[in-house]
Amino acid sequence: MFLESALVTYYEEIRAALRDLLGRHETVDSGEFTPGVELPELTAAMREYLSVSGVTHAQMGHYRGKSLSLLDLTGNPATLTTKTFASLIIVARAVRYIQDTGERVTIVTPSSANKATAMRDAVLRAVTSGLVTAEQLNVVVVVPEGSVAKLRSSELFTDPRLRDRNPIAVYRGEQPGTVKTIARGLVDNDRELMETERKTHLWYTLQLENYLAADVVRALAEAEHFPAAPDRPRLHAHAVSSAYGLLGHAYGRSILPESDRARTLPSRYFLVQHLGAPDMVLSLYNDGTVDEAHRPAYVLRPEDGLYAQEENPRFPAVTFDPYETLDPTFYTRNPPTSARMNEIIHTQGGGGIVVSLAECLQRYGQVRSLLSEAGVRLPANPTALREWSLTMAVVGVLNAIDRGLVDEDDIVVHGSGSYAVGDFDGLTVRDLHTVADAEALRHVVLDATVL
Template sequence: MTLTAHTGPDTDTGLAGPRQRTASSGQPLTDHWDTVRTLVRALHERTAAAEPGGAAEDPAAFTPDGELPALDGQLRAYLAPASARVVRLPDYRGTRLHLLDLCRGPGAQAVQPGGALVTVARAVQHVRRTGQGVTLLAPSSGNRATALRAAVLRAQMCGLAGPDQVRVVSLVPACSRHKVADSALARHPQLRRRNPLVVYHGSEPGAVHELAAAYCRERASALRTGTGTALWYVHDPVEQQAMDALRAFVERDALGAAPAAGRVHAQAVATGSGLLGHRLGSTLVQPDGATEPSSSRYLLVQQLHTPELVLHLLTGSFSRDGVPPYRYDRARRLHQQPPESRDPHFPRTAHSLEEILEPTFFTRAPATAPATTALVRTHGGDGIVVSRYECLARYPSVRAMLRPAGIELPADPARLAEWSLVMTLTGVMNAVQRGLLTEPEVVVHGTGSYSADDDRAPVPDELVRYADSVDELHSVVTRALHPYGWRP
């Protein structure tokens, strides 16, 4: 089925080219590596303090200590994909727009690589300190799996770790397996065995986390005893929090302080962790003596299938009772909000009230909701839900807006394989047009954008493993650890 971009009364472009287009780029990880090391150590210690006992008593709860390697030439080369840039976009209805692009470094494969690079570097440091191998068990909606697999492969290519020292077992739902990029980690037989991509077929995509957690509870201890390798269940990693904090450093270096009227940071989100990380970083870049970081505000953008953060922000609950009423137009096969009761936070028109626009965003009832709600209510901003209909209506404008930044979206939106950036810009334009966003400046956080036409083929079906239960996953993991000589 070919998707067609529609136009209508909500899609006037409102675009104006900036008087002076600015761009700034850098290597935030290497530029601020000491800050990252300090943050990871502090975040790890805080997490460990909240969970007495931890890995020392329970191998299923293993995490490496909070140490990262010191920066040297080898590590600098390894971290190279984690570049970032800020690019001025065309204005929209008098609002200045900037793109904070976090996925344009060499080898980044169009997904945000920084958090994965730091996670694998932490595993490398554990191997160096203890001599014990680490196997990352990483449930993911797809993009993080690509990033972690790329980081493990890069660590080996840069000589930081051998193939038997750090490996990753990636667990993704079937609906997003196409998001995991092909690489030597899948093509090389021994690397593929050590670093399997595992597809889960359950009806609820988010259950990949439940399967990984159950596996760790039931099998991690035996694995550690039998193989000498530790199983690290990677979920909500502190490394990603530290990397997200660097967004504020990139912003400061490129744009300076926010204007008095405010600067909004907008992102399509599942948990809001990236914007929470920006807030953390903003507390670290204050001028000496400042007591309040800046005029940063936040716009949460979500889809109709998983609007929980916006619902929690607006109502304090995840209940879908907070979604406004819609009427179904049988002739047009569209759901529409009645004009007399329109809620500007939700789509005026949608193909389906449970549509999955971007399968990356599968998280239900995220634990971060209270923190993101407090973030927006304390510092300002809002939340908005967008539909596929709205994204298609805005698609020509978004495509034109991104072209000067060197991001070429496919002419046919059916070829777009990652919708988060289109969702964010659609949400920003809708929020401006509907009066939800009145600040003079917006920074759009871009964490991934790629099409089916990019040089980014998915891992072929014949190179993928499958697991829908603990026993099936155990078969895959033990085969991955076979080089240790263990026969389960």
Template sequence: MPLHLATEPPPTVVPATLTRYHRVVRTAAETLGSRRSRLGDTELPFRVPEPDDALREFYAPSDVSVHELEPIGGRRVTALNLMRNPGTRTTKTFASLSMVGRAVQHIRETGENVIIVTPTSGNKGTALRDAVARAYETGIAGPERLRVMTVTPADSLRKLRDCPLAATPELRTANPAVLAQVDQPAQVKELARNVVDAYLADPAAKGSWRVWYTLDLDNYRIADVVRACVEAEFTAPHDTGVPRWHAHAVSSAYGLLGYSLGHRLLSEGVAADLKAPPAHPGFFLVQHLSTPDMVLSLSGASLPRYTHDVTDGLWRQAADPRFPAVTDSPSDLIDPTFYTRAPVTCAEIAPLIRKHGGDGVVVSQRECLERWSQVRELAAPIGADLPASPEDLREWSLVMALTGLLVGDERGLIPKGTDVVVHASGSYSDDTLPPAAPDGIRFAADEEEVLKILHTAVA
């Protein structure tokens, strides 16, 4: 007798979302740009180019796929796979392609060269470098007109990935990936900003290259509206009345704010063929103990006090179900990507959760490891290929999100009868996304050295 095996339902693949939903992306850019009275010296206009054949090829990696996962606690669980670009394997692809597209638009309109400068804990820089390399490959801009410099804290060395921009000495010089020595990872933002300001203050730098410092929420919010478009077209039940929460491992929650903008634009009728769900979903934030500020902001509570158990070396608390009951460290660091303390976005996310529902949870690495097999099974339909050994994982956001969903169910943080959409925002190992070679990294001890690297990049 033949053996009949159950098969997972095939995913829905939504190709090239930045092209497919161009009207919504363009409107998002116009909406955000209209809020500014003037552009700063390190900003570019909030205009996205109309896709031609070359730009359509350039935007091709902006795929999203939709997957039905195993129910958790009787809830329907859907995943938005935002990791399909093999050059990044994170959701940073969408914003990076959008930003490089805007840079190309600026070059075409003004004839001015552009160098993108950004601080990053790893993934943002990887995605921007991948997008610039893709601009070279598709011919929409060359290294004589468009370049990028990323500045990463030394603690994130293991996050740096290989890229075609490191293929030759000339490309490495023009597009430096800088590893900077700072006391705290978040200080890399201040360092990069100071370097840009010092560059602009040099009279010799005037009129050569436009420096675009891209660390601005709105630069990411533009592209993240596609998440709402995918949901509206392919996953959203418009008439069931079942409440829905979106679960996301977050550092500053840029992606959820972009989704919320997209939901608003669709509700206002920006795209006649797309309708947002009548009810804005709740948000379920997942963080780790090293930077739990967004979860803390939801309740106004303080970090619970952990007690050290000398018999087993573990730390325990029972005061707040949003936080791990047991952890190896009260400042447990799962992934250096999640490095932002006291993000300014708390002021936007907290009111959305108060209005539309939601909550948050902080997970520990111990909780992730205890549920590793279960998380691997949950993630299998997404094609994330989580390694058998957790030690081989380099990007933890998907694991954190799924662990947070399991923990949230166990502790009653997610109401019964609520559907959940998981934003699968990143997962890779050295096998799936090779690390950067040492000759592709520039090491800098201080701001002065980073400034010299920037001057050399545009020489």
């Protein structure tokens, strides 16, 4: 199944979801700017703007009697991640506000890199599609230094005026999640300053509902094109930091017509994380707590230099480092979404697992072969991979099957991101703005919003 432009196909459903999810919030004056919940009319320019939101479902084959398939959400060549979907809808709301009022909007986004890339691409598409001008809409992103290798060049960087208007700030401290504190502080402290001196509204978009509304397309496309068998439970597996995508799928299921929901069993969800940020899996199996004491104890094996453990099958059997960062995409600790995801999994079914780089390398050839059946190419050399999300998800599923942690025979892996060296032109820290706190970011934003 290939759906060429899911956001166009389900545009009215997304509109309704935005009104349902955010309508009540928009009527409360919190003092914080939001552009409202409405989207632009679906003109030819809007269709072009949304045209990169393709969705593909394809079979990967079987493993130990389990049917594996891929829901590929990485079709936008400018991002190669699922962050395209939410970013296009977020920016579309800003476009509608600008079209209605003539006022300027500056989006401020902390990110581990992929959301930053997708938001920048969405802003660029809005400008090049003629929906708004570069003076009316811009985006400022803040990323941790460890994610710089994931950033990519585009016209927002190669065009001098667009580069000035849309800066990338880099935080070089030890805690990657501090980028959220910096961006939040900038918006809280300087919103009025930017409105009065720069005549632009600061919009901090890191709100769950902004993502749920776009991710309903996963459930809508599934119900229409590849529904589960009526008597066969389906497991949805996803490499997650905060599980926004799975929560979006669950919400999308809830808004299906009752007749469609009744035809299949409730969806089950499977979380895949890494050792650097395993908090959702820890929370799931420890009554909502993420105490480090719940991690298994690893012992160094002198014979091969690997750390090993056998006490907890939901954690890697071997790893190069018990606290390794397999991929900086997944940097969120103790996400507020854990409680909601725990409730869904405990009620409907599913589970979670943590994987290591050593395990991903052990199974890399097998994963590469499975994904090739679904039309996804991984580089022959795993050191060329720059986004491990999809590989992590497949390895997590295979490990869980081997360890008897999965009962379901129908497993859909959500392909949320995969790219390698050669898929994009990169940037370096020297190309970007270094910030240590919200005050430093304020100067970056002031420069970017000069009238």
